[in-house]
Amino acid sequence: MIGNISSGFETLRKLGGAVLLSAGLVGLASPGLAQTYPARNITFVVGYAAGGTGDVIARLVAQKLSESLGKSVVVENRAGASGGIAASGVARAEPDGHTILVGQSAEIAINPHLLKGLNYNPDKDLMPISLGAVVxxxxxxxxxxxxxxxxxxxxxxxxxxxxxxxxxxxxxxxxxxxxxxxxxxxxxxxxxxxxxxxxxxxxxxxxxxxxxxxxxxxxxxxxxxxxxxxxxxxxxxxxxxxxxxxxxxxxxxNAPGFDITLWIGFFAPRGTPNEIVTRLNEEINKILVQPDIKERLLSEGADVTPMSVEQFSIFVKTESEKYAQVAKQTGLKAE
CATH class of the missing domain: 3.40.190.10 (Periplasmic binding protein-like II)
Structure with a gap:
């Protein structure tokens, strides 16, 4: 049976105080790096063609992030392999915070359990930054x-x-x-x-x-x-x-337990400095709760639940474990 991916939100919220304090201490470790970031334009990479939910959210956040960081944030669509082409490309990018994956459930939590020969490992090659929305x-x-x-x-x-x-x-x-x-x-x-x-x-x-x-x-x-x-x-x-x-x-x-949703999140190449990841998390979370953005997402059916880096990391791990079980139970295999 497929579980509700929002079922863990309350637990994650309860972790919030301690987690946010930890994130704040990490950010204080080297304030100079976070303050000089970004040094150039940022690219948001979406693993699907323009017009999808992930693309919509990427462009909403990109526009606002450009304003807050003072550098352009460009959205680039690299479709193919159920988001895998984009994910592998970002995984190999320079870990300096200027190339960010706007990832979705498939390339992060599902592909590793369905596809053989993946040329990226979400757990080892990517760093969770922030949850965008659950829809x-x-x-x-x-x-x-x-x-x-x-x-x-x-x-x-x-x-x-x-x-x-x-x-x-x-x-x-x-x-x-x-x-x-x-x-x-x-x-x-x-x-x-x-x-x-x-x-x-x-x-x-x-x-x-x-x-x-x-x-x-x-x-x-x-x-x-x-x-x-x-x-x-x-x-x-x-x-x-x-x-x-x-x-x-x-x-x-009359099918109790039918509960599948899509989530969108932001990821950096592994090795990106924690100070930059924390800065992006804070900036993206501020954008998500801005009245115009939140109203737009909620009106379209998206659940906006800002999370710290640690909270989002727990969320991603839980989702991956869930889909591993679902794939095994259903026998679903990619074609």
């Missing part, structure tokens, strides 16, 4: 589809000889887990169609080339509001505040 996945279908509920969609998949297709942001991503879990729970005929990120997948939903997609809500909601897509259900344990009338998958198909 439910929304099951979206083309606006002109005949299905208006998840029950109708499942019935259509079962009645069609060829079944239905479901898009994902790549093999082994949370959208892949969600699609396979839906297939298992409903015993439906669903065919996986992987893309290099949410943007291309959403484009093919809009074009009617694929039947459905578990998308991060921030990336999908504009098209849902415009009527170009229908939102049939959300993948989280609880309903989303941004779409309170939309049922959870667990509700819609």
């Amino acid at each position: 439910p996945l929304g099951l979206v279908v083309p606006g002109k589809t005949p299905y208006s509920t998840l029950a109708e969609l499942v019935a259509g998949a079962k009645s069609s000889q060829k079944g239905l297709s479901y898009a994902t942001a790549g093999a082994g991503t949370p959208s892949h887990f969600a699609g396979e879990l839906l297939k298992l729970k409903t015993q439906s005929n669903l065919t996986h169609v992987p893309y290099k990120g949410a943007g291309p997948a959403l484009n093919d939903i809009l074009g009617g080339h694929v039947d459905m997609y578990f998308s991060g809500l921030p990336a999908a909601m504009p098209n849902v509001r415009s009527g170009n897509m229908k939102l049939l259900a959300v993948s989280s344990e609880k309903r989303s505040a941004s779409a309170p009338d939309v049922p959870t998958v667990a509700e819609a198909i």
Whole structure:
């Protein structure tokens, strides 16, 4: 059974006081380095095509971080290998805080348990900086589809000889887990169609080339509001505040325990000075709680929970352990 990735938030919050004190002491060790950083422009690397949830959050934070640090923060999309191309590239970058991975669940917590021959190790090659957001996945279908509920969609998949297709942001991503879990729970005929990120997948939903997609809500909601897509259900344990009338998958198909969400976080190459990591953590956390940013993310269904470096490190470790168990239980393998 897939656990709720937000279940550990209370524990992490309770750790907050001691952890933040520790982070502050680390920052005091060499104040000069943090004060002279950055020396040049910073690059945020996103492992998926433009238009996905991670890309949306990266660009929101990049704009604000440019203002606070006084240097440009450029977002670069390096799609492929379920975020692995971007992750391996950042892992080999100079550890000076000027190349940052805007990582997601797949390349950090899932790939190591599904893909053989990875040329990076998230635990050894990357340093957690800060959690950006946690978002439910929304099951979206083309606006002109005949299905208006998840029950109708499942019935259509079962009645069609060829079944239905479901898009994902790549093999082994949370959208892949969600699609396979839906297939298992409903015993439906669903065919996986992987893309290099949410943007291309959403484009093919809009074009009617694929039947459905578990998308991060921030990336999908504009098209849902415009009527170009229908939102049939959300993948989280609880309903989303941004779409309170939309049922959870667990509700819609009577599948207790159906709870998969997507998270986005910031990572530096291993060896980056702790002073710089702490500075970035503090600056990003300040941005996330700014009223305009927080309101934007919350309105799109994202859960904003700023964490210290140590808290986020614990979160990442817990997520990796969870997906290792899920992969073993489901037998899911990347294609």
